[in-house]
């Protein structure tokens with residue numbers, strides 16, 4: 108029988124959010140009784156007649172609605188765009204009304220992560236925006252805990268609402284030690300919660 112899995116789902120244009128997802132996945136994998144699937148969403152075009160190839164040219168596979176419906180936990184990530192969710196991920200989420208109607212995600216644990224170019228450019232706002240549709244889906248939103256010393260000491264990203272990365276104006280995809288540790292802890296803790304709830 109296949110293991111329950113945590114879905115790490117994101118959009119990333121320049122690679123920072125994708126880099127964060129790798130550390131989060133590493134944290135999830137520390138829980139051996141749970142699997143991880145890492146998925147992205149395709150870009151959206153300015154005209155809706157243009158379709159992306161079904162297989163991405165680079166990076167992890169595109170997410171299907173079934174993969175979202177069948178996950179045991181979800182970790183959702185987006186770059187901060189004007190303090191909110193990037194439209195490709197919002198576009199994907201806006202196609203999940205059948206999952207909402209059938210209650211597929213109710214009582215499943217979830218957490219959120221983001222990357223932004225400026226320190227006060229809205230990391231927290233974006234994390235709250237990411238959590239909002241998950242509340243509508245009836246999910247259990249897990250915070251980051253101050254038990255993680257990195258959350259108090261970070262000079263870059265990292266919030267109690269979820270992991271974040273300060274990419275700066277150069278779009279630096281390399282995470283600071285505190286940021287990567289918080290990503291790993293976030294993955295680990297969500298996996299632990301999923302296991303506790305599925306005992």
Ligand SMILES: Cc1cc2nc3c(=O)[nH]c(=O)nc-3n(C[C@H](O)[C@H](O)[C@H](O)COP(=O)(O)O)c2cc1C
Nearest residue numbers: 119120121122123124186189190223224225228274
């Ligand atoms: C349309 C647009 C809006 C953006 N808005 C913000 C913002 O409000 N705050 C911020 O800190 N960065 C903002 N950025 C920068 C991205 O959030 C940042 O470069 C992020 O690290 C990109 O993640 P990625 O490398 O995964 O694509 C914006 C970028 C774009 C293209």
